[in-house]
C-alpha cells in the first residue's frame with residue numbers, strides 16, 4: 421500500500437491514535453492540541469472502535485510478542501480517535517511530542533510524560549498493556565503502511581493552514 425504523497429518529500433503524513441485510555445479520560449482534545457499547536461496540520465480525523473482483526477493489522481509487528489494479547493485487549497477496550505497529521509518531518513516530530521513508550525520514563529513536556537505514569541514493571545506484574553494514551557507511526561515505512569490502513573483517499577483533505585502562510 422502506498423499513501424498519497426506530497427510533492428515535497430519533507431512534507432510527510434503520519435498516523436496518530438488517541439488510544440482508549442485517552443478517550444475515556446476525556447483528554448483527547450488536549451492531546452490533539454499539543455500536536456496541532458506546533459503547526460502540524462490534521463488532514464484526516466475519525467472516531468472508531470477497533471476489532472481484533474484490525475488490531476492485528478495495525479500492530480502486525482507485535483502480533484507474535486508476549487505482550488500482544490494484552491495490547492489487543494487494551495486497544496479494543498473502547499473507541500479511539502484516528503488522525504492523519506501532515507507537516508514538515510511530521511513522523512519524527514510527532515514521535516518527539518509523544519515521548520517514550522514507557523510513561524514513567526517519558527520526558528516531561530511530552531504527551532506521555534505529562535499525562536500518564538504507567539511503567540513496564542507495573543504492566544508486566546498485572547499482565548496488561550502499557551497505557552500510554554497515544555500511538556504514532558514509528559518511521560516512514562510504518563506511516564506508509566498505517567495511513568492507508570486507516571484512511572481512504574476520500575477521507576484525507578488538502579487545504580492550507582494559517583501556519584503554511586507564515587512558516588513555509
Ligand code: ATP
Pocket residue numbers: 482487490491520521540543544548549550551552554555556557558
Ligand atoms: P505505539 O506503536 O503505540 O505508538 P510505541 O511505538 O512507543 O507505541 P511499541 O514498541 O510499538 O511502542 O509498542 C506498541 C504498544 O504496545 C506500546 O505503546 C504499549 O502500549 C504496548 N507495549 C509495548 N511494550 C510493552 C510491554 N513490554 N508490556 C506491555 N505493553 C507494551
Ligand code: MG
Pocket residue numbers: 556558
Ligand atoms: Mg510502535
